[in-house]
Amino acid sequence: MSDKASNDMADDLAKRMAVDCLGAGCASLSLAARASEFTNHHFTIIDPETHKADDHIWGFWAMPWLREASDGARKQWFKWRIISPDRMIERSSQDHPYSAIHRYEWLEKCRQKALAAGVNFQPEPASKQVLQILDSRPPSMKDGVMLQHFSGYEITADRDVFDSTTAILMDFRCDQSRGMHFIYCLPFSARNALVESTLFSPELAPEPFYDSAIRRYLKEIIGIDDYRITRREKGVIPMATLPPRDPNLTGIGANGGAIRPSSGYAFSFIQKQIDQIITSAKPGQPLTVKTPHSRFELFMDGIFLRVIRHHPELAPQIFTAMADRLTGDEFALFLSGEAGARLWTKLVLAMPKWPFICALFQSDKAGKS
Secondary structure (H helix, E strand, O other): OOHHHHHHHHHHHHOOEEEEEEOOOHHHHHHHOOHHHOOOEEEEEEOOOOOOOOOOEEEEEOOHHHHHHHHOOOEEEOEEEEEOOOOEEEEEOOOOOEEEEEHHHHHHHHHHHHHHOOOEEEOOOOOOOOOEEEEOOOOOOOOOOOEEEEEEEEEEEOOOOOOOOEEEEEEOOOOOOOOEEEEEEEEOOOOEEEEEEEEEEOOOOOHHHHHHHHHHHHHHHHOOOOEEEEEEEEEEEEOOEOOOOOOOOEEOHHHHOOOOOOOOOOHHHHHHHHHHHHHHOOOOOOOOOOOOOOHHHHHHHHHHHHHHHHOHHHHHHHHHHHHHHOOHHHHHHHHOOOOOHHHHHHHHHHOOHHHHHHHOOOOOOOOEO
């Protein structure tokens, strides 16, 4: 960039309204990467520990608002399966493949785009006046909230054992004693896969529980016990609508209600939330941040989570019934928050009626979930 171009950019940025973003995770950096789409706001990322977290694989369904992420995906699967002890449902979609992207790669790409757009990065807030502070730090957790917690690793086997054309989203052929539990397996090749033990429950399991479940799955289901672990990852996602970390600041991302309570999906919904922020931006006004989920979706998610909390043994039946009733495209659209009335009707009719009716009259003391 020439000196004149740099000076012109500096003059332009000086005329814009200042917005600080606390944290340098997915929400803040994804927003900052699109700074050039804002004509009246200038962003500064405030974070003293950028890129200190472990790497993760973020999963999402290819959608129109995720084209850039889809282009940068490590792999896409046009087929996927949900498996219970007594049945296997396979679905496919050419328009909405299941996709996996590395956290580090996405954040670094966003960082470079943000720098090119003139976004500032600094470890602590400056003394200057800002129009608004967007808080992307994780929300405060409440005791008793339903959690999606997982631990796993990427492995390399010494022979071909995986079907690299098909993602295993849920395999319930594992220990169900601690709540809803499934194995998540993303095969990147015939010898390389990410395998995770995932639970939906209010309490974390001891670390050996996850490891034992994975080792048993690889030995008994995949048929291998000789492999090399190349990377580990674990995490905890609140499956609830939690209040922002600081009520005096505007939450964004997970801290702004972007996590879908019923699934724990966040990446796709964070990008959708940012689309909404850009569309609604007005000169001289604070940015408007809304949850990307409708009231109806959150209401239905609450019912679903109460069923899973009180009847985790029904999870294999519920998820295989959902996959069986919906087409591959419908399945992807539903989990991406794009379900219409017809799709919701199909889904409701597929569910076991009595547990869901009872859940209408139950509540969760820990908060909305």
